Amino acid sequence: MFSLCLQPSASLKVQREEIIGSRGYYSTRVARNPNLEKLQTNYLFPEILERELKHVEKYPNAKVISLGIGDTTQPLPEPVALSMSNYARALSTPQGYTGYGLEQGNKLLLGSNVSIAVQDPSFPGYIDSSVIMGQSGDLKNDSGRYGNIKYMKCNLENDFFPDLSKIERTDVIFFCSPNNPTGHAASRQQLQQLVEFAQVNGSIIVYDAAYSAYISDSSPKSIYEIPGSRKVAIEISSFSKTAGFTGVRLGWTVVPKELLYLNGFPVIHDFNRIICTSFNGASNIAQAGGLACLSPEGFKEVMFKVDYYKENARILVETFTSLGFRVYGGSNAPYVWVHFPGSKSWNVFNWILDKTHIITVPGIGFGPAGEGYIRVSAFGHRESILEASKRLITLLCHTN
Amino acid sequence: MFSLCLQPSASLKVQREEIIGSRGYYSTRVARNPNLEKLQTNYLFPEILERELKHVEKYPNAKVISLGIGDTTQPLPEPVALSMSNYARALSTPQGYTGYGLEQGNKLLLGSNVSIAVQDPSFPGYIDSSVIMGQSGDLKNDSGRYGNIKYMKCNLENDFFPDLSKIERTDVIFFCSPNNPTGHAASRQQLQQLVEFAQVNGSIIVYDAAYSAYISDSSPKSIYEIPGSRKVAIEISSFSKTAGFTGVRLGWTVVPKELLYLNGFPVIHDFNRIICTSFNGASNIAQAGGLACLSPEGFKEVMFKVDYYKENARILVETFTSLGFRVYGGSNAPYVWVHFPGSKSWNVFNWILDKTHIITVPGIGFGPAGEGYIRVSAFGHRESILEASKRLITLLCHTN
Structure with a gap:
């Protein structure tokens, strides 16, 4: 059997030692994807998470409310959970088992020469x-x-x-x-x-x-x-x-x-x-x-969840409006877009976090035109939304 | 409000009409990803499926056995299905609900300039x-x-x-x-x-x-x-x-x-x-x-499933070996790699399908060095494997 690799030839050995020797550590010779080097350093949500962790370190007893990342909080509709539960259960029976299914996805379609x-x-x-x-x-x-x-x-x-x-x-x-x-x-x-x-x-x-x-x-x-x-x-x-x-x-x-x-x-x-x-x-x-x-019963319950978050959004819109802010979104969407004219959105983010222990998202994280805004997510539990509203009113009625 | 698009300017209108007019149909101006044009016409498994469908048309009463695509057939281990079922069920409760989780995946890492x-x-x-x-x-x-x-x-x-x-x-x-x-x-x-x-x-x-x-x-x-x-x-x-x-x-x-x-x-x-x-x-x-x-109980049952398919593989290896073929794989893998020296693997595929109503995979579909081989999957039900074995023995004892 061929044994080059167990006993590499002198020239290959030298080459490998050069790779290691010149820098004190071994790396592959594979270049990093130059596209990845172009990415801005921090992805928005990890950056927000990091600031949240620092905040918790500083205020270990604070009850932080997250109105930042748009992650849902309401349980699944019961018929939907039941259906998945039954489906999963049946996968251990010969009648209920299925393997590969129909396929879908959406990457790589148009290639890199696309504007x-x-x-x-x-x-x-x-x-x-x-x-x-x-x-x-x-x-x-x-x-x-x-x-x-x-x-x-x-x-x-x-x-x-x-x-x-x-x-x-x-x-x-x-x-x-x-x-x-x-x-x-x-x-x-x-x-x-x-x-x-x-x-x-x-x-x-x-x-x-x-x-x-x-x-x-x-x-x-x-x-x-x-x-x-x-x-x-x-x-x-x-x-x-x-x-x-x-x-x-x-x-x-x-x-x-x-x-x-x-x-x-x-x-x-x-x-x-x-x-x-x-x-x-x-x-x-x-x-x-x-x-x-998509079943009639399931769809009805899904829309109850949507209505729940829409009521959250309404509360948030009302809160910020009553405090004199210009507020956009919230009526057709689970996000409230609050304007702080002339302010840097990371400063607003820090100020709200510091004063109220509420996480939002600085508008600049969504693009240069988001500067001066924060995004407030309505995907919280109702109690959190109401508590956030109370804290904001306390802070801003005193400040304004 | 700006209304270019409702009343396009003359020059843009002309441009659009040229796009449509010159060919009799409308297309976008987006070029097809040239990488996709390089793909060989038929993906292996769709091609096999098409041949299966044609076969069934020709022999509507044939009981086709698929030893082609490597899709598992045994039900999930019961503790695994139960765990997923319970997890899904709990998603409709406030305690059991979770949103975004930890992330993973493996696309796009190295870019296109990679050998x-x-x-x-x-x-x-x-x-x-x-x-x-x-x-x-x-x-x-x-x-x-x-x-x-x-x-x-x-x-x-x-x-x-x-x-x-x-x-x-x-x-x-x-x-x-x-x-x-x-x-x-x-x-x-x-x-x-x-x-x-x-x-x-x-x-x-x-x-x-x-x-x-x-x-x-x-x-x-x-x-x-x-x-x-x-x-x-x-x-x-x-x-x-x-x-x-x-x-x-x-x-x-x-x-x-x-x-x-x-x-x-x-x-x-x-x-x-x-x-x-x-x-x-x-x-x-x-x-x-x-x-x-990965739980002790679950892992044990997973390995029972593996043993089941390994026994299938053993039966297939024994069948082809007893018929005088050189057979590879099957002892460390759920695939049996059968050599038909001098034959084209699509011809072998067609011949086996035609004579025994068994679907396999032509080796050439896995690369040029697969020519002359077929891959037989052990992921079937035991009855199918035994029936396939019987049909192959009947066919080949008469032929050889």
Whole structure:
């Protein structure tokens, strides 16, 4: 048997010793993915967690309330949990057992030579995924922006919907409505503009409808309510923020068969291929839960959970409004977007944490246009929301 | 409000009409990911499924036995199913509810400028993922090989372990042991060679130990049994092929902190970052099941399932051996690798399907070195395995 590796030749031995010798430690010769070096140092939520831990060290007896990360807190609807429980139980019986199921997922589809646009502010995942895939270009010093990403500013001046006349064409437009973090749900007219903008530019909209169940007014709950959208839009959503599946993990992606690449090839075929290759579908138990969410009984209870969080949001909006702040979101979304004009959002974050032991999210973490805002999550227990409201009123009535 | 999109300007309107007009249909202007165009047309298992469907059309009354796709068939161990059932049930109670959990995953880590080596034959997923990520180079006509992938031939001549003296350096070496499809478990001495080969070359081994529970002899069950491996190897595994989690979905990745990029940066940090950004962890219910698999009672029952499939493999090995075939694998793996010297493996596949209504997998589907072999999966029900054995004996005793 060949034994090069047990007794390496002199030259290879020397080479290896050089690798170790020159630096005092052994590393592989594999270069780090340069895209990863471009990522900004701290991912928003770990940074917030770190500040929370430091705060707890400083105030060991404080009762910290987290209105930061948008993690659900209400138990699952009973019929949904029951359905998953029964499904899991049956997996140990010959009749109930199933192996590989249908597949799904959404990575790697368009490759790295793709230009993207995102709402500013928006959920950091869109940008960070694009950076990792090599689509972003380099980070421009101090601006907090990547060179090849187009930022669609959404702020007070434009009613939190981008001025599309100022946006250059990109291949992909990430668009989240109701938006995380601003809570703004785009109107029908605004989404018609967006679809027409994509049609004119030959762009693909990736429409994130994760919060659509929170819409109270007549704003569309799906991009497909807009005529012509099937030729230009993919829609993604999940059970996370409605049925509380943040831990159970189940979402979906709609890729209309009418959506075509420049060469006429249907996007759905590549999507399917990637899923079959790189993913193998969501857990079958989670899927059983998803089906139960869609049953009449399950759906009703899911909407009770949504109503619970909407009432939380209403309390938070009322609290901040009564204190004289301008507040956005909260009526069509589980997030309240509070304006502190002229302030740095990390300073506001620190000040609120220090004075009230409440965790929020600094708006700047969602993009440069989030500066001066904080995002307050309504996904807490009712008692926490009420307690937070009390603390804020105590703090701010004394301060203002 | 800005209304470009509701009333597009003349020039944009013309542009859009040109897009539609020149071809008679509307497409986006987004180019197809060129990496996807490089993928070979049919993914192995869909191709097999298609042939199965055609077969069933031709023989509507045939009782087809599938020894093809490696999907488990035995119910989950009872304590594991019970644990997941209880966990799911408790998710509808305030005490039992949990949201986002710890995160994990394994995509996008090394980027596209990475050279890779794979065993030939091997599970097609390694190559297809690399093609999608742009690491493979172009497919070379007729050879079935991609230009930038190094194929480590594993066949009869080298005891199914590659001759490393003939393999060029690559950044990443995918290595599956016990191997899918050959069923060969690398010996301790062979794995020492592999680790030393990686050390000398500064490569990273991605060691797939998904079938290690099937090892009956003294072959290592983990690459980390080999001294020095923590500086050069990542190990991946899952509960799929032991506890039968092909549908429940739960696996793990070990990235030792000692594993460093060329620049000295620990790989684990990037791994963690990607997971936090692109994935959000496996379903919490599946994780409850995984923990139950590791309890003393659960582990014992998991190993009963493994023994069941090993007995299936023994029956298949005995069947083919008694018919005069040279058979590999099956003793350390749930796959039996049957040699048909001089035959094309798709022809063997068709012949067996046509004569016995048994689905296998043609060896060529796992790489050029798989030509002349078929892979037979032991993941069936015992009755199917025994029935398949009977049909094969009937066919081949009459034929030979």
